[in-house]
Amino acid sequence: MQIYLPIAEQSLNVFLLLGMGGVVGFLSGMFGVGGGFLMTPLLIFSGIPPIVAVATEANQIVASSVSGSIAQWRRNNVDVKMGLVLLSGGVVGSVCGVQLVKVLRELGQVDLVISLSYVLFLGIIGTLMLIESVRTVLKSRSGQAVSARRPGQHNWIHKLPLKMRFKRSKLYISAIPPILVGVLVGLLAAIMGVGGGFIMVPAMIYLLRMPTSVVIGTSLFQIVFVTSLVTILHATQNQTVDAVLALLLMTGGVIGAQIGAQAGQKLKGEQLRALLALMVLGMCIKICFDLIVEPSELFSLAKPLGGH
Amino acid sequence: MTARTILAGLALTIIVWTTMANIALAQKIEADLTTHAIRVETDFSGEKVALFGAVTGGDVDGSNMRPDIIIVVRGPKETINVRRKRRIAGIWINADGLTFKDVPGYYTTLTNRPISEIASFFTLGELGIGVSSVKSGLFIASAKESRIDSVDYIEAIVRILKRDKLYREADGGITFIGRHLFRAEFELPATVPIGDYEADVYLFRNEKLISQYTTGLAVEKQGVEQWIYSLAHEQPFLYGILSVLAAMAAGLAASAIFRKK
Numbered sequence: 001m002q003i004y005l006p007i008a009e010q011s012l013n014v015f016l017l018l019g020m021g022g023v024v025g026f027l028s029g030m031f032g033v034g035g036g037f038l039m040t041p042l043l044i045f046s047g048i049p050p051i052v053a054v055a056t057e058a059n060q061i062v063a064s065s066v067s068g069s070i071a072q073w074r075r076n077n078v079d080v081k082m083g084l085v086l087l088s089g090g091v092v093g094s095v096c097g098v099q100l101v102k103v104l105r106e107l108g109q110v111d112l113v114i115s116l117s118y119v120l121f122l123g124i125i126g127t128l129m130l131i132e133s134v135r136t137v138l139k140s141r142s143g144q145a146v147s148a149r150r151p152g153q154h155n156w157i158h159k160l161p162l163k164m165r166f167k168r169s170k171l172y173i174s175a176i177p178p179i180l181v182g183v184l185v186g187l188l189a190a191i192m193g194v195g196g197g198f199i200m201v202p203a204m205i206y207l208l209r210m211p212t213s214v215v216i217g218t219s220l221f222q223i224v225f226v227t228s229l230v231t232i233l234h235a236t237q238n239q240t241v242d243a244v245l246a247l248l249l250m251t252g253g254v255i256g257a258q259i260g261a262q263a264g265q266k267l268k269g270e271q272l273r274a275l276l277a278l279m280v281l282g283m284c285i286k287i288c289f290d291l292i293v294e295p296s297e298l299f300s301l302a303k304p305l306g307g308h
Numbered sequence: 309m310t311a312r313t314i315l316a317g318l319a320l321t322i323i324v325w326t327t328m329a330n331i332a333l334a335q336k337i338e339a340d341l342t343t344h345a346i347r348v349e350t351d352f353s354g355e356k357v358a359l360f361g362a363v364t365g366g367d368v369d370g371s372n373m374r375p376d377i378i379i380v381v382r383g384p385k386e387t388i389n390v391r392r393k394r395r396i397a398g399i400w401i402n403a404d405g406l407t408f409k410d411v412p413g414y415y416t417t418l419t420n421r422p423i424s425e426i427a428s429f430f431t432l433g434e435l436g437i438g439v440s441s442v443k444s445g446l447f448i449a450s451a452k453e454s455r456i457d458s459v460d461y462i463e464a465i466v467r468i469l470k471r472d473k474l475y476r477e478a479d480g481g482i483t484f485i486g487r488h489l490f491r492a493e494f495e496l497p498a499t500v501p502i503g504d505y506e507a508d509v510y511l512f513r514n515e516k517l518i519s520q521y522t523t524g525l526a527v528e529k530q531g532v533e534q535w536i537y538s539l540a541h542e543q544p545f546l547y548g549i550l551s552v553l554a555a556m557a558a559g560l561a562a563s564a565i566f567r568k569k
Contacts, residue, residue, distance in 0.1 A: 002353035004498065006529065006536040011353040011498040059551050066559025067566075108391045108402040228552045235548030239540050243551050244350075244532075250555065254562040291399040297471075299464030300402070302389045 007242035008052045014248065016046065021060075021252020028064070028253075029260025030267075031276060032216070034223070035253060036061050036194030037125065041118055041283045043245075050114045051105060052242055055234035057193030058227045059246040064253055065195055065223040072217030079168035079214045082178060083221040086200070089179035090226040093186020098233040101191060105238065108302065112291075117192050119287050125198055126280035133274040140270070157207070169210045169218075177207060182222070189230045195223040335365035335375060337511040337519045344523070346496060347530040354498045357525065361509055363488045376419070376426040376512040377482050379492050380437055381525070383414025383474070384503025390461045406453065406461045408446055413501030414474050415442055418481035418492045427515045435510065435517065439466055439477045473497040502527050 002011045020042050024035040036057050043053035072078055104110040160174035181203045185196035200219045204210045210218070235241045339361030346355055363375055388411045394403035417438055419426060433441050443462050450458040469475040474497065482492040505525040511518050529537050540547045 002351065002498070004348060004350055004352040004533060006533045007540055009499060059555050062552055062555035063559040063562070066556050067563035070560070070563050108389065108405055112399075112401055224556075228556075231552050231555070232545065232548035235540065235551060236544040239544055241540070241548065241551050243536055243540075243547075243554065246551065246555065247558070250558045254558065258562075258566050294395070295393060295400055297464075297468065298393045298400075299461070299468060300391050300393070301465065301468055302391065304387055304389055304407070 003244065003248070005048075005242050005245050007056075007240065008048050008245060010047065012046065012048075017245065017248040018252040020046070021249040022256035022259075023252075025064070025253035025256025025258075026260035026263070027256075027276060029257035029262075030264035031260075031273060032264075033276075034061060034195035034197045035064065037118075037121065037192070037198065038280070038283070039249065039253075040114075040193040041122070041287065044114075045286070048242075048245070049240075050111045051101065051234075051238060052240045052245075054101070054114060054191065054193035055231065055238060055240040056242045056246045056249070058189060058230040058234065059241050059243070060249045060253060061189075061193075061195045061227040062224060062231060063246075063250040064257065065220050065227065067254070067257075069217065069220035069224055072220055075217070077214050077217030078221045079166055079210070079218045080221070081164075082166045082169055082171075082208075082210065082214075083218045085164070085175050085178045086182040086185070086218070086222045087225050089182020089184075090186035090189070090222060091182075091229060093183040093188075094190045094226055094230045094233060095186075096183075097187040097190025098230065098237050100187075101234070102237050106304075114191065115287050115291055117188075119284055119291070121188075121192070121194075121198075122280050122284035122287070126277050126284055129277035129280065130274060133270050133277060136270050137274070166210075169208075169214055171208070171210065173208065181207070182226075185222070186226055186230075189223075189226050190233070195227060197223060335363055335511065335513065335518055337361060337363055337377070337509055337521050339379075339507075339509045339521050339523060341507060341523055341525055344525055346500075346525065346527040348500075348502065348527060349530045349533055352498060352533075354496055354500070356493055356495050359492045359494070359507060359509070359523075361490050361521070363490070363511060374420075374484065374487065375518070376421065377490060378423065378426060378437055378510045378512065379416075379418040379482065379494075380508045380510070381414065381416045381418075381494055382412050382506050382508070383501050383527075384412075384505070385410040386413045386501060387411070388465060390464055392461070392464070404457075406450065406455060406458060408450060408461070408465065410449065411446065411465060412442060413503070414496070414505065415439060415469070416476040416494045417478070418494060419479055420482040420484065420490065422479040426512050427517070431515065431517070437510065439470075439475060442466070442475075472499060474499065474501075496527065500527055502529060 001014045003014045004011045020039065024039045024042065027038060028035040040053050040057045043057065044050050101110055104113050157173060157177055160176045162175045163172060164175045165172050181200060185200050188194055188196045188199065197219050201215055204215045204219065205212060231241055339359055342358040359379060387407065387409050389405055389407050391402040391405040393400040396403065417423065423438065432438050433444065443466060446462045447458065466475055473495065482490050484490045505527060507523050507525060509521045511520065
């Protein structure tokens with residue numbers, strides 16, 4: 001059954017879209033990762049224009065992060081003050097990011113920048129995940145206890161000005177590092193259509209040294225607002241949010257995430273984590289390949305903004 | 309009866325006779341589409357449109373030749389940015405570009421026999437029939453850019469739109485039903501541009517255009533598709549807010565449903 005997407009202006013199979021939402025939702029439910037960095041490339045591979053994929057995916061992440069952050073909120077796992085500081089950076093990052101996308105679109109380079117960003121980030125995430133999971137598997141085989149890495153001292157962070165007290169995180173640190181993390185995450189959300197949890201969570205643990213209990217909740221809290229802002233900005237600046245596409249992906253994603261979360265409690269995670277890492281690297285290689293191999297058609301057509 | 313009235317009667321007879329002969333000689337073409345409005349709705353995945361027509365008037369010249377027909381369907385004109393990729397630092401990057409105005413977003417020709425046998429290249433060019441005349445139109449329009457490679461870009465437009473089934477240039481596609489009735493069919497793919505279309509039906513005899521008939525076709529978004537599309541383009545801020553609210557509602561609904569379980 002085909003469905004016509006009013007903003008992407010093409011028709012795609014409903015079950016393909018629901019299925020993609022479901023599979024990515026399953027993986028994110030299982031591993032507790034956001035689905036953006038998996039979904040946006042999949043949408044691009046299925047022929048959705050990259051700028052529509054990015055903006056629409058930001059819209060979908062609003063839905064998944066809302067339900068996630070409500071659960072965290074109920075368990076009192078959100079550091080609201082830290083979330084707001086991150087968000088202030090996120091606002092700057094997303095406004096700049098969306099504006100950058102608009103300029104790049106006019107220059108005809110937006111697809112390239114999206115692809116290059118994905119090669120970079122999928123490559124890094126995939127490699128780190130693979131190393132981590134191989135290590136854990138080896139350790140558990142040799143009978144050693146699997147313990148979380150202790151973060152080292154980051155004295156330079158404590159020398160920065162603008163110190164603030166974050167009661168929930170039991171921290172007294174400068175507001176500059178979280179603001180900068182927020183800016184980066186906002187940029188990524190606008191350019192790549194991701195929530196940015198994969199950058200924010202490690203940054204909170206290793207850089208800001210927040211207690212792990214509040215990391216996920218605070219990150220989701222910030223993601224809700226940043227992706228909402230990115231959706232509204234893309235809708236006004238670029239008119240690239242496809243509500244029909246987003247709704248289909250949400251439907252598949254919500255169901256997939258619930259099944260994934262339950263499966264994650266029963267299955268042994270580490271081998272599957274290695275599999276996810278290989279999948280991420282596979283997508284990275286595919287995007288690389290598309291950039292390097294001579295395309296069969298060197299020319300491309302685009303309608304200018306507001307050309308209707 | 310005076311000589312005068314005889315003369316007058318004769319003159320009248322001649323006038324009537326010649327007029328009748330002219331009517332008979334002047335074959336005409338009439339046609340219509342099975343639909344004049346294509347509704348792009350949620351389930352739209354492209355559509356086939358049929359055109360029916362008839363050649364009226366007799367074969368008074370005595371030759372038993374069947375007339376020739378060419379149908380041209382032209383879509384709304386669009387501005388298109390064409391970009392060419394070049395290998396820079398090992399990767400393929402959009403390096404050069406050229407913008408064309410008034411490019412037909414859809415262009416299909418249908419004929420009853422090979423177009424080169426129906427009329428000369430020159431005649432077709434004058435009437436703007438055929439993809440080659442679209443190309444020459446774009447070439448003239450781009451002349452002021454004085455780009456040596458504009459031909460490459462024009463060829464690319466036609467090649468890509470043909471690949472996407474938006475341009476079609478085929479000998480054939482028109483079938484005669486008996487001597488005077490004919491039928492043709494053309495396809496509008498799912499990516500068809502929105503706007504007003506024109507179907508021109510040309511009747512040729514001995515390589516000359518003897519009649520022409522034009523009918524219109526509108527491709528328009530309808531229902532939810534239309535609502536979403538126009539909201540997104542006319543009130544983008546409101547559209548953005550609504551998209552976010554819908555997503556939040558979906559997230560809330562999901563957590564409410566699965567919490568009960």
